[in-house]
Amino acid sequence: MAPLHAPKRTSPRGRCDRGGRAITRVGVIAVVGACALFSGAADAPTGGDPTVRTFVLSTLYFANPEEAGACKVYADGGLEAFYKMLPPAEQAKYATPDRRPALEAAMAAHFGFRRLSLQRGDFGGRALQAKLPPWFSPETPRTPEAAREIGALNGFPKGRGSFAYQNQTVAYSACTNPEDFPALAKGFKTYDGARAAGLDLDGKVARDDFVAPDGRRGVDNQLWRAIGCIKIFDEQGDAKVAAKTLISARAPTVIEIRGVTDPRNDPEVAVDIYAAADPVLRDARGGALARASFAIDPNPRLHAATRGKIVDGVLTTEPVDLLLNFREQIVDAPREIRGARLRAVLKPDGSIEGTLGGYYTLRSFYSSVEQMTQNGANLSGVNCPGVRRAIDRLADGYPDPRTGRYTAISSSLSFFGVPAFIIGEAGGRLAEPRS
Amino acid sequence: MTAALAATRLRRWGPALLAGVALLLAGAALLRTAWAGEPAEVLGSGLRRLTEAQYRATVADVFGPDIEVTGRFAPDLRSEGLLAVGASRVSVTPSGMEQYEDIARNVARQVVDPAHRDKLLGCAPGGRDPQGLQCAKGFIARIGLRLYRRPLMAREVDALAASTIASAQQLGDFHAGAAATLAGMLASPEFLFRIDAPAPGRGEIDSYSKASRISFLLWNATPDDELLAAAGRGELDRPEGLARQVDRLMASPRYRAGVRAFFTDMLQLDELDELSKDAVIYPAFAGSTAEAAREQTLRTITDLLVDRGGDYRDLFTTRRIAMNGALGPLYDIPVERQGWRFHEFPSGDPRSGLLTQVSFLALHAHPGRTSPTLRGKAIREVFLCEKVPSPPANVNFAVVQDVNNPTLRTTRERLHAHLDDEECASCHRKTDPLGLGLEQFDGAGQFRTTEREEPIDVTGELDGRAFDGAAELGRRLHDDAKVSACLVKTAWRYANGREARADDLLDLDRLDEAFAAAGYRFSALMRALALDPNSYRAPAEVHPLRGRS
Numbered sequence: 001m002a003p004l005h006a007p008k009r010t011s012p013r014g015r016c017d018r019g020g021r022a023i024t025r026v027g028v029i030a031v032v033g034a035c036a037l038f039s040g041a042a043d044a045p046t047g048g049d050p051t052v053r054t055f056v057l058s059t060l061y062f063a064n065p066e067e068a069g070a071c072k073v074y075a076d077g078g079l080e081a082f083y084k085m086l087p088p089a090e091q092a093k094y095a096t097p098d099r100r101p102a103l104e105a106a107m108a109a110h111f112g113f114r115r116l117s118l119q120r121g122d123f124g125g126r127a128l129q130a131k132l133p134p135w136f137s138p139e140t141p142r143t144p145e146a147a148r149e150i151g152a153l154n155g156f157p158k159g160r161g162s163f164a165y166q167n168q169t170v171a172y173s174a175c176t177n178p179e180d181f182p183a184l185a186k187g188f189k190t191y192d193g194a195r196a197a198g199l200d201l202d203g204k205v206a207r208d209d210f211v212a213p214d215g216r217r218g219v220d221n222q223l224w225r226a227i228g229c230i231k232i233f234d235e236q237g238d239a240k241v242a243a244k245t246l247i248s249a250r251a252p253t254v255i256e257i258r259g260v261t262d263p264r265n266d267p268e269v270a271v272d273i274y275a276a277a278d279p280v281l282r283d284a285r286g287g288a289l290a291r292a293s294f295a296i297d298p299n300p301r302l303h304a305a306t307r308g309k310i311v312d313g314v315l316t317t318e319p320v321d322l323l324l325n326f327r328e329q330i331v332d333a334p335r336e337i338r339g340a341r342l343r344a345v346l347k348p349d350g351s352i353e354g355t356l357g358g359y360y361t362l363r364s365f366y367s368s369v370e371q372m373t374q375n376g377a378n379l380s381g382v383n384c385p386g387v388r389r390a391i392d393r394l395a396d397g398y399p400d401p402r403t404g405r406y407t408a409i410s411s412s413l414s415f416f417g418v419p420a421f422i423i424g425e426a427g428g429r430l431a432e433p434r435s
Numbered sequence: 436m437t438a439a440l441a442a443t444r445l446r447r448w449g450p451a452l453l454a455g456v457a458l459l460l461a462g463a464a465l466l467r468t469a470w471a472g473e474p475a476e477v478l479g480s481g482l483r484r485l486t487e488a489q490y491r492a493t494v495a496d497v498f499g500p501d502i503e504v505t506g507r508f509a510p511d512l513r514s515e516g517l518l519a520v521g522a523s524r525v526s527v528t529p530s531g532m533e534q535y536e537d538i539a540r541n542v543a544r545q546v547v548d549p550a551h552r553d554k555l556l557g558c559a560p561g562g563r564d565p566q567g568l569q570c571a572k573g574f575i576a577r578i579g580l581r582l583y584r585r586p587l588m589a590r591e592v593d594a595l596a597a598s599t600i601a602s603a604q605q606l607g608d609f610h611a612g613a614a615a616t617l618a619g620m621l622a623s624p625e626f627l628f629r630i631d632a633p634a635p636g637r638g639e640i641d642s643y644s645k646a647s648r649i650s651f652l653l654w655n656a657t658p659d660d661e662l663l664a665a666a667g668r669g670e671l672d673r674p675e676g677l678a679r680q681v682d683r684l685m686a687s688p689r690y691r692a693g694v695r696a697f698f699t700d701m702l703q704l705d706e707l708d709e710l711s712k713d714a715v716i717y718p719a720f721a722g723s724t725a726e727a728a729r730e731q732t733l734r735t736i737t738d739l740l741v742d743r744g745g746d747y748r749d750l751f752t753t754r755r756i757a758m759n760g761a762l763g764p765l766y767d768i769p770v771e772r773q774g775w776r777f778h779e780f781p782s783g784d785p786r787s788g789l790l791t792q793v794s795f796l797a798l799h800a801h802p803g804r805t806s807p808t809l810r811g812k813a814i815r816e817v818f819l820c821e822k823v824p825s826p827p828a829n830v831n832f833a834v835v836q837d838v839n840n841p842t843l844r845t846t847r848e849r850l851h852a853h854l855d856d857e858e859c860a861s862c863h864r865k866t867d868p869l870g871l872g873l874e875q876f877d878g879a880g881q882f883r884t885t886e887r888e889e890p891i892d893v894t895g896e897l898d899g900r901a902f903d904g905a906a907e908l909g910r911r912l913h914d915d916a917k918v919s920a921c922l923v924k925t926a927w928r929y930a931n932g933r934e935a936r937a938d939d940l941l942d943l944d945r946l947d948e949a950f951a952a953a954g955y956r957f958s959a960l961m962r963a964l965a966l967d968p969n970s971y972r973a974p975a976e977v978h979p980l981r982g983r984s
Binding site: 423 | 712714715717718719720721722754760763764765766767768769770771772778779780781782783784785786882
């Protein structure tokens with residue numbers, strides 16, 4: 001491997017392999033010795049530092065293992081679950097699609113859902129203005145305690161309520177407080193197929209483990225068991241769909257592999273995972289623009305460093321705790337993945353495709369659910385209480401030392417990425433990794 | 436367009452313009468050559484139509500940058516590789532005249548509108564000037580000097596002012612009358628054409644014509660007040676006075692615009708406006724790429740040649756290049772997303788010199804593939820001043836265009852097969868060996884080492900001197916005396932707006948030697964051209980508007 005010294009970035013310049021070996025970056029620098037490139041005061045060469053491979057992830061998604069028939073019937077969404085709770089006479093009132101809004105209103109009235117705007121005036125025609133405490137301002141940190149205090153001021157059940165919809169509302173619903181609505185969770189269908197995307201996180205082949213689509217055994221991915229029969233996850237998990245979709249493009253994740261002497265086989269490389277401060281750009285085809293440059297989010301919690309190896313063009317890494325930005329539509333809920341590891345193919349066209357396996361903390365997953373609006377959950381067919389109950393039941397990682405309850409659930413996020421560059425400024429703008 | 440037709444059009448604007456029409460009719464001979472589509476070069480370099488860029492710059496200079504120039508211009512003509520030469524040969528078609536009329540009316544309307552009239556007219560009817568006649572005269576004399584690039588004669592001012600008042604009365608609005616007159620001036624050949632007027636009895640053009648020459652050469656803009664004043668004092672007819680103004684113009688930040696205009700013309704960078712690439716094949720070539728590529732080349736050139744006073748030949752080898760975020764993906768390097776900065780490729784990098792910039796590589800290529808022939812032709816014509824004939828009409832390009840050919844996998848192989856046709860081979864042997872040296876850059880200018888998984892061979896030869904790759908080709912051009920001589924010739928043609936004749940060759944040789952002696956500093960060449968007395972020789976023919984030489 002090439003030296004793995006820390007990437008002290010003072011300018012967007014390449015770094016030299018002091019061993020003076022000629023290093024080749026596939027498809028880019030074929031004949032130019034790397035060290036010659038870095039002599040003098042020159043900036044980065046064409047293709048960047050050939051010992052560094054950087055990618056921006058255009059898509060991070062829960063992959064569908066494409067096991068036909070594993071979900072013959074999808075899990076009921078929250079609205080469907082409520083409909084089934086109604087007596088036949090009531091159901092008849094809402095039997096046609098045009099009665100869906102009325103059914104939603106009935107559901108909200110039945111359960112006492114509330115959604116109030118933190119802004120002045122009408123919010124989207126749907127939410128009334130919340131009564132706000134005198135200490136509240138638009139800059140007030142959106143903590144659970146603040147949400148509960150505003151909820152109390154507005155008549156929410158004691159200790160209930162969360163910020164939602166990009167922190168512009170405070171709400172009480174089956175998504176903000178799924179534990180209050182167990183009736184909706186009744187009969188929630190989980191995935192019982194044998195195959196799932198993911199990695200063997202615990203080094204064991206257990207009874208409830210899956211087989212990966214490529215035949216690897218011992219795959220730990222209980223999160224897919226919990227959500228794999230929700231229609232929207234099943235549909236969005238199609239790799240062909242995901243490859244053409246930019247997800248979390250506003251706050252993408254960047255993977256940098258350093259010390260690469262041979263992109264096909266290298267026994268030891270350094271791997272950094274960052275949150276970018278710049279969005280993914282689109283190319284003329286509408287896909288992620290390759291070889292664009294990204295500044296890095298200075299928040300050290302969004303930077304993780306680990307090591308790995310490349311065997312036959314497949315990168316695997318050692319476990320590391322991660323915090324990944326997840327900003328999509330109305331959701332801003334960073335994903336906390338503990339014991340995360342990568343398995344990724346470095347493709348000849350310069351792109352990357354792979355899997356990020358690890359234990360998704362329940363706290364951060366629930367945050368993403370809580371930030372959905374009830375209306376959004378209904379439209380997506382997501383049954384928040386059902387998901388919550390399934391995850392609570394299936395969680396399998398990082399037990400709380402005090403209570404013994406699991407705090408995380410094995411999971412797998414698949415991704416596509418294109419080559420990219422990281423740019424930084426003088427003064428060590430890049431944060432030190434947290435581990 | 437005939438003068439009668441012009442009169443018909445102009446009559447629509449009101450009686451004020453009829454005086455202008457009369458002025459046009461007085462220049463009937465000029466109109467016959469310049470407006471009826473006949474080459475104007477019978478007058479030597481005496482008549483050049485403003486390019487769109489020059490028109491826009493002039494309006495901005497005279498009326499301010501907030502006056503918008505809207506509308507479509509008649510296309511500029513590239514002739515013998517230069518728009519500057521085409522400007523001497525171009526005519527105004529009837530539809531082109533309509534376009535000029537529309538643009539002129541729009542400009543005039545803004546100049547007299549309530550937001551601008553106080554500043555730009557500076558007066559109004561009232562008091563001792565109830566009709567505004569004196570106001571109109573002052574405005575016309577002041578604006579006329581800048582628009583016609585010479586002082587208006589008293590009878591011209593009187594006629595235009597009288598027309599203004601007549602129009603104002605007919606339209607019931609002084610400012611509408613002033614707008615009609617201004618529109619007529621903006622559509623007049625005196626404005627639209629740069630006219631070299633002979634200085635009676637001196638065998639050279641007059642001072643104001645010299646002022647225009649050096650202003651458009653060095654700033655690509657109309658002469659400023661100081662230059663016109665110097666012309667009025669006759670200073671430009673004395674070598675030291677001319678040198679003083681030339682040095683002033685070259686010391687100005689606006690000199691950069693003149694250098695940019697020259698290289699835009701020489702490198703045909705205006706054609707990037709129309710450049711498009713196949714998005715499926717070159718997804719990184721986005722809508723804004725071509726504009727950024729042009730700006731990159733111009734910034735790189737002005738940095739080397741103006742800001743750092745560099746050697747022109749170094750343009751073919753420089754590793755320092757202006758860069759912005761839009762171009763970073765094409766160059767495959769890290770770049771800050773906002774703003775421009777200079778990037779220096781390391782020694783040994785495949786990118787070095789003008790030939791490896793996206794503006795050159797993408798412009799001289801097809802929408803979905805490279806073209807060693809187009810690239811080689813551009814090198815021959817633009818940098819070596821050689822003429823490469825166009826292909827015969829019946830040429831069969833089938834082999835060359837078959838990018839999926841199962842046996843001829845690389846462009847080099849397909850072009851080689853094409854050379855089996857001896858008729859084609861004679862030209863391709865001149866162009867292709869140069870263009871094939873750039874094959875490691877695809878049709879969008881992105882670096883690659885393989886084509887359809889085959890390694891790309893970039894060896895070639897320039898007139899017997901072998902090279903391997905773009906960087907070496909750049910060094911060959913850097914060291915080729917024909918390259919610097921070609922620049923001198925191109926700059927001379929740009930300055931004079933015409934092809935060199937036999938009696939110009941001595942002048943060119945002298946300039947060439949001086950250029951070499953000055954270390955190939957581009958600014959030394961521009962200064963020599965601006966001071967070259969041979970450039971100011973009067974056209975021998977009678978000038979229809981200004982008299983006889």
